[in-house]
Amino acid sequence: MTSKKAEYGFATRAIHHGYNPLDYHGALNPPVFLTSTYAFASAQAGSDIFAGEAQGYVYSRVGNPTVSVLEARLAELEGGEAALATSSGVGALTAVIWTLLKSGDEIVADQMLYGCTFGLLEHHIRRFGVETRFADLTEPANLKKALGPKTRMVFTETPSNPNMRIVDIAAIAEICRKAGVPFVVDNTYCTPYLQRPLALGADIVTHSATKYLGGHGDLIAGAVVASKEMINQFRFAGVKELNGACISAFDAFLILRGLKTLSLRMERHSATAEKLARDLEAHPAVEHVYYPGLDSHPQKQVARRQMKLMGGMIALELRGGLDAGRAFMDGVELATRAVSLGDAETLIQHPASMTHVTYTPDERARHGFTDGLIRISVGLEDYEDLRADLIGALDRMGR
Numbered sequence: 001m002t003s004k005k006a007e008y009g010f011a012t013r014a015i016h017h018g019y020n021p022l023d024y025h026g027a028l029n030p031p032v033f034l035t036s037t038y039a040f041a042s043a044q045a046g047s048d049i050f051a052g053e054a055q056g057y058v059y060s061r062v063g064n065p066t067v068s069v070l071e072a073r074l075a076e077l078e079g080g081e082a083a084l085a086t087s088s089g090v091g092a093l094t095a096v097i098w099t100l101l102k103s104g105d106e107i108v109a110d111q112m113l114y115g116c117t118f119g120l121l122e123h124h125i126r127r128f129g130v131e132t133r134f135a136d137l138t139e140p141a142n143l144k145k146a147l148g149p150k151t152r153m154v155f156t157e158t159p160s161n162p163n164m165r166i167v168d169i170a171a172i173a174e175i176c177r178k179a180g181v182p183f184v185v186d187n188t189y190c191t192p193y194l195q196r197p198l199a200l201g202a203d204i205v206t207h208s209a210t211k212y213l214g215g216h217g218d219l220i221a222g223a224v225v226a227s228k229e230m231i232n233q234f235r236f237a238g239v240k241e242l243n244g245a246c247i248s249a250f251d252a253f254l255i256l257r258g259l260k261t262l263s264l265r266m267e268r269h270s271a272t273a274e275k276l277a278r279d280l281e282a283h284p285a286v287e288h289v290y291y292p293g294l295d296s297h298p299q300k301q302v303a304r305r306q307m308k309l310m311g312g313m314i315a316l317e318l319r320g321g322l323d324a325g326r327a328f329m330d331g332v333e334l335a336t337r338a339v340s341l342g343d344a345e346t347l348i349q350h351p352a353s354m355t356h357v358t359y360t361p362d363e364r365a366r367h368g369f370t371d372g373l374i375r376i377s378v379g380l381e382d383y384e385d386l387r388a389d390l391i392g393a394l395d396r397m398g399r
């Protein structure tokens, strides 16, 4: 695998990095290596690979040539030394957590998280003796208060799911660095095209590649990007022996295909979302729109500093709460009522009854989002069509 020149721009590297057709019979696209295991030339050759004295593949839970191309490309795009692709975003996160933490350790996490991440941190890993302290990390001073002698990891998403709060990555990273605690950022919402947490001081980036990286709603996958040393641990402890969440070569191939258009897609998602956020904010049925590109967003300065564009996710609060939320959901025709995000199709969902149902009503209130919140993953359809659909649904609610 020749490495294309580092000074190439993002779009070029997203298409070429880590793959040379001439290494694979001239095949324009990376071959999909559908194999579980790999033959050794001799007993000694196998022994050398196991001992780490020679490079080579052993078993596809640990490494696969198609997956290696994806990993090299993701590491390059995030600006990290190495990457590990996994079978899901949750698999990426558990590979990190189960490798870094032991019973008695603590995590500090932002109070607003993807529903299943919250479920993992709040409800499940406690059984293994790991405690999570939740804090509002949009205010970096809160991190200092939450850090303790047992803290072994700080975790955040930004923008945070579902209501688009922004965490100042550089400010949090500085506090983590002084405390000697690894800082993990879930970069699913932005992708490396919009935001590169490692360059801002974070230690580890996680992804649900199911979303924008794959980009077509046809697979479940995840990734971790970090130093070579950490990725080795996540690969050989986390995935190989703890969670087994290895990605299939075919899904790796599909993500490589998705990455070719990542920059184009993120540009379009962001441009359409900016316009729709303004249209929605101007509508009398809408109480509030949460979008970092709006002047009404409290952390818009931080967002402009750390994000290239403001992304394709919008949250909105309707006047009329839960009932209005349901009426709006039922009123759209073009947008698809579905969870997930980052697809070509515009997806619309209701966190309180869907993705964040793992929060009790009390937890939802404490963590700062309401039952009337609607989340929109703005797709790649024509802006005019989306505007007509969403504004039309709002207009019809009043009648």
Ligand SMILES: *Cc1c(COP(=O)(O)O)cnc(C)c1O
Pocket (backbone or CB within 6 Å): 088, 089, 090, 091, 114, 116, 117, 157, 161, 186, 188, 189, 207, 208, 209, 210, 211, 220, 221, 222
């Ligand atoms: C979807 C998502 C995850 C979980 O990823 P899966 O691929 O569904 O396992 C984690 N974090 C965020 C922000 C997500 O949107």
